[in-house]
Amino acid sequence: MKLIALMKKEFARFFGDYKLLITMILPGLLIYIIYSVMGSVMFGGEEEAYRLRVYVEGESAIVSTVESAASANGWETEMLSLSEAGIDEETAREQVASGEASALLVFSENFDASLGKGAAAEIVYNADDDGSAAFASLVNAALQSFSFTLTVSDLSGSGGGAQMVMAGILPMLIVIFVFSSCMSVTLESVAGEKERGTLATILVTSVRRSDIALGKVLPLSCVSLIGAASSFLGVVLSLPTLMGVSLDVAAAGVGAAGYVLLFLLILSFVPLIVAAIAAVSALSRSVKEASGYTSVLMILMMVLSLVTAFLPDIGGWVVAVPILNAVAAMQGILTGAPVVWMCLVSVAVNLAYTAVLIAVIARLLSSERVMFGK
Amino acid sequence: MQDNLPFSDFGEEVVRAEGLRKTFTLSRKQQRLEHTDFPRKVALDGLSFSAQRGEIYGLLGPNGAGKTTTLRILSTLISPDAGDAFVCGHSVRKEPGKVRDVIGFMTSELKLEGFFTPSYLFDFFGAMHGVEKGALAQRKQELFARFGIDRFAEVKVSDLSTGMLQKVSLVISIVHDPAVVIFDEPTNGLDVLTAKVVIDFLLELKAMGKSILLSTHIFSLVEKLCDRVGIIIDGKMAADGKLQDVCGEMSLEDKFFAIYRSIKGDAV
Numbered sequence: 001m002k003l004i005a006l007m008k009k010e011f012a013r014f015f016g017d018y019k020l021l022i023t024m025i026l027p028g029l030l031i032y033i034i035y036s037v038m039g040s041v042m043f044g045g046e047e048e049a050y051r052l053r054v055y056v057e058g059e060s061a062i063v064s065t066v067e068s069a070a071s072a073n074g075w076e077t078e079m080l081s082l083s084e085a086g087i088d089e090e091t092a093r094e095q096v097a098s099g100e101a102s103a104l105l106v107f108s109e110n111f112d113a114s115l116g117k118g119a120a121a122e123i124v125y126n127a128d129d130d131g132s133a134a135f136a137s138l139v140n141a142a143l144q145s146f147s148f149t150l151t152v153s154d155l156s157g158s159g160g161g162a163q164m165v166m167a168g169i170l171p172m173l174i175v176i177f178v179f180s181s182c183m184s185v186t187l188e189s190v191a192g193e194k195e196r197g198t199l200a201t202i203l204v205t206s207v208r209r210s211d212i213a214l215g216k217v218l219p220l221s222c223v224s225l226i227g228a229a230s231s232f233l234g235v236v237l238s239l240p241t242l243m244g245v246s247l248d249v250a251a252a253g254v255g256a257a258g259y260v261l262l263f264l265l266i267l268s269f270v271p272l273i274v275a276a277i278a279a280v281s282a283l284s285r286s287v288k289e290a291s292g293y294t295s296v297l298m299i300l301m302m303v304l305s306l307v308t309a310f311l312p313d314i315g316g317w318v319v320a321v322p323i324l325n326a327v328a329a330m331q332g333i334l335t336g337a338p339v340v341w342m343c344l345v346s347v348a349v350n351l352a353y354t355a356v357l358i359a360v361i362a363r364l365l366s367s368e369r370v371m372f373g374k
Numbered sequence: 375m376q377d378n379l380p381f382s383d384f385g386e387e388v389v390r391a392e393g394l395r396k397t398f399t400l401s402r403k404q405q406r407l408e409h410t411d412f413p414r415k416v417a418l419d420g421l422s423f424s425a426q427r428g429e430i431y432g433l434l435g436p437n438g439a440g441k442t443t444t445l446r447i448l449s450t451l452i453s454p455d456a457g458d459a460f461v462c463g464h465s466v467r468k469e470p471g472k473v474r475d476v477i478g479f480m481t482s483e484l485k486l487e488g489f490f491t492p493s494y495l496f497d498f499f500g501a502m503h504g505v506e507k508g509a510l511a512q513r514k515q516e517l518f519a520r521f522g523i524d525r526f527a528e529v530k531v532s533d534l535s536t537g538m539l540q541k542v543s544l545v546i547s548i549v550h551d552p553a554v555v556i557f558d559e560p561t562n563g564l565d566v567l568t569a570k571v572v573i574d575f576l577l578e579l580k581a582m583g584k585s586i587l588l589s590t591h592i593f594s595l596v597e598k599l600c601d602r603v604g605i606i607i608d609g610k611m612a613a614d615g616k617l618q619d620v621c622g623e624m625s626l627e628d629k630f631f632a633i634y635r636s637i638k639g640d641a642v
Contacts, residue, residue, distance in 0.1 A: 009498055012490070200485075201486065204479045207502045372451060372452060
């Protein structure tokens with residue numbers, strides 16, 4: 001009963017103030033506008049009509065699927081088998097690397113018959129060539145629903161295309177937007193209440209400290225989730241423009257399961273971030289002080305997220321590190337290669353850390369030095 | 375309205391402090407302000423006293439004597455380093471939750487959120503104390519009518535006048551009908567009209583049969599309200615008893631300074 005009353009009070013505080021609600025929803029809109037503009041600048045909008053020459057080694061009905069998807073995007077695609085072109089695979093790779101050809105698709109033997117039974121394919125492209133990069137992205141996205149191993153080989157000298165860069169940056173951006181959303185509500189609610197003396201008024205009642213901690217973290221997480229969901233929607237809707245492909249292709253690239261995993265990951269680190277900021281707020285004497293500490297926490301998280309995103313083959317150990325595990329898992333999802341166990345373990349790890357932090361907050365609320373120290 | 379009967383377990387003694395000791399660590403800045411090189415300050419040094427049921431007990435002392443520390447210990451916000459205190463028979467060390475159930479604590483440091491209305495906050499704090507909904511609604515109606523809050527029940531706390539805000543704070547501190555009401559410096563910083571609201575409120579509470587413990591440095595307030603007085607100087611109880619027994623033929627002010635000089639010399 002007491003926990004419910006505490007939670008209702010937090011909800012009443014935020015849902016009773018329309019200005020706070022607007023500040024929660026606004027970031028998603030901004031993300032959508034900014035990312036869409038960025039995508040349009042980078043890819044010249046969705047109307048870009050590429051002329052592509054693609055070599056194909058091996059046979060599969062998937063070739064026509066890719067061709068249809070490319071023409072649906074308004075691209076003129078010439079699909080040539082290596083025998084038609086009269087060249088070998090090595091020459092085809094050289095042509096892709098030099099930009100003479102856009103891409104090379106290599107299918108394993110009896111590919112269509114062995115779908116789901118060890119079929120493998122490779123797409124060789126050049127990320128320095130916009131058309132080639134867009135084609136690789138489209139192939140990656142369009143073939144998600146087929147069960148085979150797709151190897152993506154970039155022959156550019158720069159080491160990564162715009163899409164790959166975006167897949168690296170996006171998880172970090174999601175974390176930052178979620179962090180900002182959590183920060184705005186939690187600082188006010190915990191450090192603000194402590195500074196104004198309204199938290200002490202609750203401490204004089206017989207309610208348990210753990211209930212107060214839970215009564216803060218749970219509703220604040222829900223409120224922060226509104227901001228997070230808004231940011232998430234902003235990212236999802238602007239993703240196609242960023243990838244230079246149409247909405248349905250982009251959606252297929254991440255896949256329904258990918259979106260579910262993405263949202264689960266966000267769902268797991270929102271309460272974790274709220275609990276971390278609440279703990280920092282409980283330790284601080286004022287909103288100003290808490291805001292200073294939290295900013296340091298945010299910068300630290302940004303740097304570590306960037307490192308995680310761009311460190312190749314980071315290893316499975318990252319699942320033990322809160323938030324960063326979600327960054328690594330989200331990167332996998334956004335590049336079209338989600339590692340399901342990593343996503344699920346990350347969710348569990350983040351929730352476990354949240355529980356630990358709630359216990360820490362309850363201890364802090366019981367500490368006279370923390371709550372009433374000058 | 376129910377009073378605080380029965381007290382079968384602990385007789386007439388609603389509050390008993392036994393050898394309370396509390397020290398605080400001073401920061402360098404605090405050491406400078408206190409003009410001392412010692413990193414620790416003894417706030418309470420073996421303080422003992424008891425308050426009786428249905429009476430108003432006043433803790434009188436200069437600033438820094440340890441009054442607020444005593445009340446904070448009794449309200450379980452802080453713990454004593456040594457000694458213990460019992461409120462309605464419950465130890466502040468071992469049963470802080472039970473102590474919080476039977477006390478109402480009022481101090482200027484405890485604030486109400488300006489965003490909410492008196493009605494909402496009354497219900498919220500009622501829930502925090504585990505008051506049953508039906509009883510809470512009835513108590514709200516009675517107390518709001520008695521203290522003239524009913525007309526402002528749905529006005530945001532931030533929009534209330536100082537006097538009305540004080541009334542709301544007072545009423546909310548007794549939302550759970552506590553047996554013991556503890557007030558730290560009840561009239562400190564209040565204008566004469568609001569101070570009168572508080573004094574009348576305390577007398578009302580006494581008439582309801584509540585036991586009240588207050589701290590103050592205002593002699594007239596003790597003389598007007600208190601049945602018993604405890605004079606605290608430097609964290610120790612210098613005198614304790616019924617007001618007339620402590621003062622004898624002297625006024626409280628004269629008696630206080632006589633005691634003060636006997637302890638501190640002529641440093642008044």
